[in-house]
Amino acid sequence: xxxxxxxxxxxxxxxxxxxxxxxxxxxxxxxxxxxxxxxxxxxxxxxxxxxxxxxxxxxxxxxxxxxxxxxxxxxxxxxxxxxxxxxxxxxxxxxxxxxxxxxxxxxxxxxxxxxxxxxxxxxxxxxxxxxxxxxxxxxxxxxxxxxxxxxxxxxxxxxxxxxxxxxxxxxxxxxxxxxxxxxxxxxxxxxxxxxxxxxxxxxxxxxxxxxxxxxxxxxxxxxxxxxxxxxxxxxxxxxxxxxxxxxxxxxxxxxxxxxxxxxxxxxxxxxxxxxxxxxxxxxxxxxxxxxxxxxxxxxxxxxxxxxxxxxxxxxxxxxxxxxxxxxxxxxxxxxxxxxxxxxxxxxxxxxxxxxxxxxxxxxxxxxxxxxxxxxxxxxxxxxxxxxxxxxxxxxxx
Amino acid sequence: xxxxxxxxxxxxxxxxxxxxxxxxxxxxxxxxxxxxxxxxxxxxxxxxxxxxxxxxxxxxxxxxxxxxxxxxxxxxxxxxxxxxxxxxxxxxxxxxxxxxxxxxxxxxxxxxxxxxxxxxxxxxxxxxxxxxxxxxxxxxxxxxxxxxxxxxxxxxxxxxxxxxxxxxxxxxxxxxxxxxxxxxxxxxxxxxxxxxxxxxxxxxxxxxxxxxxxxxxxxxxxxxxxxxxxxxxxxxxxxxxxxxxxxxxxxxxxxxxxxxxxxxxxxxxxxxxxxxxxxxxxxxxxxxxxxxxxxxxxxxxxxxxxxxxxxxxxxxxxxxxxxxxxxxxxxxxxxxxxxxxxxxxxxxxxxxxxxxxxxxxxxxxxxxxxxxxxxxxxxxxxxxxxxxxxxxxxxxx
Numbered sequence: 001x002x003x004x005x006x007x008x009x010x011x012x013x014x015x016x017x018x019x020x021x022x023x024x025x026x027x028x029x030x031x032x033x034x035x036x037x038x039x040x041x042x043x044x045x046x047x048x049x050x051x052x053x054x055x056x057x058x059x060x061x062x063x064x065x066x067x068x069x070x071x072x073x074x075x076x077x078x079x080x081x082x083x084x085x086x087x088x089x090x091x092x093x094x095x096x097x098x099x100x101x102x103x104x105x106x107x108x109x110x111x112x113x114x115x116x117x118x119x120x121x122x123x124x125x126x127x128x129x130x131x132x133x134x135x136x137x138x139x140x141x142x143x144x145x146x147x148x149x150x151x152x153x154x155x156x157x158x159x160x161x162x163x164x165x166x167x168x169x170x171x172x173x174x175x176x177x178x179x180x181x182x183x184x185x186x187x188x189x190x191x192x193x194x195x196x197x198x199x200x201x202x203x204x205x206x207x208x209x210x211x212x213x214x215x216x217x218x219x220x221x222x223x224x225x226x227x228x229x230x231x232x233x234x235x236x237x238x239x240x241x242x243x244x245x246x247x248x249x250x251x252x253x254x255x256x257x258x259x260x261x262x263x264x265x266x267x268x269x270x271x272x273x274x275x276x277x278x279x280x281x282x283x284x285x286x287x288x289x290x291x292x293x294x295x296x297x298x299x300x301x302x303x304x305x306x307x308x309x310x311x312x313x314x315x316x317x318x319x320x321x322x323x324x325x326x327x328x329x330x331x332x333x334x335x336x337x338x339x340x341x342x343x344x345x346x347x348x349x350x351x352x353x354x355x356x357x358x359x360x361x362x363x364x365x366x367x368x369x370x371x372x373x374x375x376x377x378x379x380x381x382x383x384x385x386x387x388x389x390x391x392x393x394x395x396x397x
Numbered sequence: 398x399x400x401x402x403x404x405x406x407x408x409x410x411x412x413x414x415x416x417x418x419x420x421x422x423x424x425x426x427x428x429x430x431x432x433x434x435x436x437x438x439x440x441x442x443x444x445x446x447x448x449x450x451x452x453x454x455x456x457x458x459x460x461x462x463x464x465x466x467x468x469x470x471x472x473x474x475x476x477x478x479x480x481x482x483x484x485x486x487x488x489x490x491x492x493x494x495x496x497x498x499x500x501x502x503x504x505x506x507x508x509x510x511x512x513x514x515x516x517x518x519x520x521x522x523x524x525x526x527x528x529x530x531x532x533x534x535x536x537x538x539x540x541x542x543x544x545x546x547x548x549x550x551x552x553x554x555x556x557x558x559x560x561x562x563x564x565x566x567x568x569x570x571x572x573x574x575x576x577x578x579x580x581x582x583x584x585x586x587x588x589x590x591x592x593x594x595x596x597x598x599x600x601x602x603x604x605x606x607x608x609x610x611x612x613x614x615x616x617x618x619x620x621x622x623x624x625x626x627x628x629x630x631x632x633x634x635x636x637x638x639x640x641x642x643x644x645x646x647x648x649x650x651x652x653x654x655x656x657x658x659x660x661x662x663x664x665x666x667x668x669x670x671x672x673x674x675x676x677x678x679x680x681x682x683x684x685x686x687x688x689x690x691x692x693x694x695x696x697x698x699x700x701x702x703x704x705x706x707x708x709x710x711x712x713x714x715x716x717x718x719x720x721x722x723x724x725x726x727x728x729x730x731x732x733x734x735x736x737x738x739x740x741x742x743x744x745x746x747x748x749x750x751x752x753x754x755x756x757x758x759x760x761x762x763x764x765x766x767x768x769x770x771x772x773x774x775x776x777x778x779x780x781x782x783x784x785x786x787x788x789x790x791x792x793x794x
Contacts, residue, residue, distance in 0.1 A: 212632055212633050228625060235720055236609050236721050237754060245751055250646070318643045318712070324632025324636040325633060356561075356562070
């Protein structure tokens with residue numbers, strides 16, 4: 001049975017180092033005196049925990065000591081290059097891979113054509129090979145890697161990191177991605193769907209002041225990631241954010257790949273836009289082609305993207321009334337086609353949502369752009385391995 | 398500056414009693430040995446904190462001591478009647494007031510006609526008078542009251558508990574309800590909108606196993622309260638859940654009291670149903686009349702309620718795709734008109750939402766019925782006054 005004295009013993013040991021690291025993770029160098037004041041710990045306790053973090057190389061003394069009258073005091077800082085993260089954003093046709101430090105700064109990065117429909121083993125074998133090359137480029141090895149984060153373009157079961165009935169990923173259903181990769185790379189593997197990691201990346205890197213954020217991805221399909229009080233809202237089955245299959249009015253004749261009719265994605269997704277432009281005689285087969293046409297000033301393409309913005313805006317107007325977010329960020333291929341998509345979205349949200357809910361609502365394009373996913377994949381890993389309880393376990397092991 | 402030793406001193410005092418109370422709030426009697434094991438505290442620390450709670454009468458030794466071979470051991474239980482809560486659910490035309498114990502059990506209760514449009518001072522003066530009578534009925538006094546919870550039929554600013562631009566509450570805009578009541582009743586006052594407290598009451602009393610719940614109120618108007626991981630989701634401006642003013646397709650000619658057109662509430666709210674039935678020659682002026690007609694077997698009224706269920710179901714189908722709740726609870730006047738409303742809601746949600754999101758989705762009528770609001774008003778107060786830090790402050794003051 002635990003008694004007060006065993007609790008106090010534990011309190012005096014390195015357990016609790018995780019809380020100290022949480023303070024230092026903002027990157028500011030601090031003296032022992034400052035850290036003692038911030039934590040309320042005795043100097044002896046603080047020393048034990050600092051030592052534990054320095055032993056793990058997660059914290060380092062800094063050169064620029066602080067002079068304040070008396071002799072200079074050493075400062076301590078989070079050592080963000082102590083470990084590496086392997087981050088991958090696997091899309092339907094393209095992939096982006098990066099080696100980052102513990103602050104999501106990329107040390108090496110690669111984009112490549114890699115169709116997800118080649119199946120899990122070919123794609124993941126290529127992924128491992130590419131990560132090895134990237135590690136080589138930065139002169140580091142797998143021994144430095146603390147975790148691997150992967151985003152996939154389909155539904156992922158949160159507890160297991162396994163794709164579940166992904167409609168456009170033949171061969172991936174129930175494939176145990178974390179186990180397969182972890183056995184070959186020797187580090188924990190976290191997997192989530194692409195929209196959730198894009199939302200996480202954008203939130204963590206540039207929007208962390210925001211309480212309630214919706215990240216809408218408009219690529220081949222349409223989906224959104226929901227951040228509520230700093231955390232991803234996944235819902236009961238992890239299916240939250242699937243706005244692509246909300247039925248929009250006046251399109252009852254459009255059949256979606258999900259088998260239903262009038263889905264937002266079948267009306268306003270990049271795939272649908274490309275198909276419609278192709279029927280009208282334009283040279284478009286995938287969503288990137290729509291972007292190229294818009295950039296070339298093709299009027300049909302501009303009109304189509306603007307109208308897609310309106311359809312998406314209608315669904316988002318409902319989302320604004322229901323969820324009352326402070327910020328809507330629009331990302332994905334089609335969002336890169338300039339202001340046309342956003343103009344359509346804004347037009348409808350501001351005319352249809354409640355004034356109270358739109359009063360301070362921001363509607364912006366993604367600041368991270370096509371790097372949102374890979375950043376979020378890194379964040380997912382970092383938030384896991386630097387969580388106070390995980391750090392405590394590591395330093396006392 | 399805090400040091401380890403001052404922290405240990407604080408740990409040995411009555412501070413921390415709040416955490417002990419959190420364990421005992423489930424109502425199970427426990428011995429000192431059991432409590433020491435559950436908390437990990439030394440016997441001396443436990444005794445100090447138990448004494449502090451007994452001094453406040455929040456915990457009491459129970460008569461039924463446990464015999465386990467040796468001499469009987471005293472058990473301790475949460476004393477839910479130590480303090481009283483005054484709870485009020487003020488609707489547009491009706492009010493329900495209750496005096497409850499610390500487990501939301503009503504000791505005295507009153508329902509009355511009380512139109513909210515009489516303005517704040519007349520309504521709140523009546524409220525105080527009624528609370529005094531109810532206290533008298535249970536032979537208790539204001540000295541026993543630890544807090545007052547009030548639900549209002551309009552938007553309430555969360556931080557201040559003040560109504561903000563309530564459309565059907567003339568004279569209430571920016572009226573400082575908490576200050577006005579607290580000055581006269583001498584206890585803290587918490588105020589929220591009616592739908593949030595209904596959601597809280599239903600969740601706390603009968604659905605606490607559920608992670609993500611939507612409580613839809615279909616009364617004169619339509620609105621919903623959102624519970625996410627056990628807490629009310631309020632959104633950026635506290636406007637979350639306002640689905641009554643989502644525009645539904647095919648009703649572009651219907652003008653809503655908010656000034657917009659085609660709002661769900663103007664199409665499917667109880668007020669709209671009554672107006673439509675009245676135009677068709679039926680005897681209906683408010684939403685309760687619609688319920689009476691349905692109960693009397695009036696076919697027009699049954700059809701109207703069923704169709705309202707379909708319109709509400711269409712909006713909820715979007716909510717299911719976006720939010721992926723585990724449970725939708727339907728309450729309010731119109732929900733009491735039997736299964737007709739729910740049938741319409743289910744019909745549309747099951748045909749329009751994603752299979753993954755509806756696989757385990759429950760769609761049920763409120764178990765608390767017209768007591769959901771007053772229960773939630775009590776819960777709001779209890780969760781506040783029994784929060785560990787508030788209890789710690791009280792016992793060490």
